[in-house]
Amino acid sequence: MIVFDLKCEENHVFEAWFRNSDAYEQQASEGQVECPFCGSTDVVKSLMSPNIPAKGNIKSDIELPLPDFAADHMVAASANVPDSMEASAEDVKRALDHMHETMKKYRNHVKKECEYVGENFAKEARDIHDGLSENRGIYGEATLEETEELLTDGVDILPVPGLGKLDS
Known part of the structure; x- marks a missing residue:
């Protein structure tokens, strides 16, 4: 299985899992890949960082604790999201309803x-x-x-x- 970060024509970003890259290409070309927020099938791969797993036999002794002030920084960072990237409660409900219908x-x-x-x-x-x-x-x-x-x-x-x- 492979995961891709995808983006629709409305700039909604989401991730989706596929058997392989060819499966994504086939499903996308047939209009089977839908944005969970708006239902658009005009979807392209978005830039994504590689997921490189650590070797199972290597143990890390380094544990990075989350600083006490991290929550304040996360709130501040999320407050600076451009308006075009924010989702309203209506957008979230529409996306959840669409996801529910797709699962059914x-x-x-x-x-x-x-x-x-x-x-x-x-x-x-x-x-x-x-x-x-x-x-x-x-x-x-x-x-x-x-x-x-x-x-x-x-x-x-x-x-x-x-x-x-x-x-x-």
């Missing part, structure tokens, strides 16, 4: 097009990956440990957002 569409698509396998999800996903079971879309439940093992072994899985509380 995604969940409904999965429920319509894929087979529910319940708690057998991890085993069935692995069997499909290993060619022991029919290649098809499935969904179900998995523990955190099962999920980590599947991802570590290269089995492509994605979470399906649970919307029960949001729908009520």
Whole structure:
């Protein structure tokens, strides 16, 4: 998976995850990448800093505490954001509503097009990956440990957002 910082024609900046760079290019060219704030599909990659992970076997003895005055500086810095970059409560609500609707569409698509396998999800996903079971879309439940093992072994899985509380 790869994360990109994206920007729409209205200069809203957001991040999105893709399987790889080609997946982003394909989805963007088909108009499938939408700004979560305004719904625009006129989206381009924004400048982003590289995310270079530390080696797992190297421990850092340096701990940088946050200074007591940091909160004052953060408030001052956020107060200097240009008007064009500020989001009103209405913009935030519109973005959240759009995100909620998008998650519902995604969940409904999965429920319509894929087979529910319940708690057998991890085993069935692995069997499909290993060619022991029919290649098809499935969904179900998995523990955190099962999920980590599947991802570590290269089995492509994605979470399906649970919307029960949001729908009520």
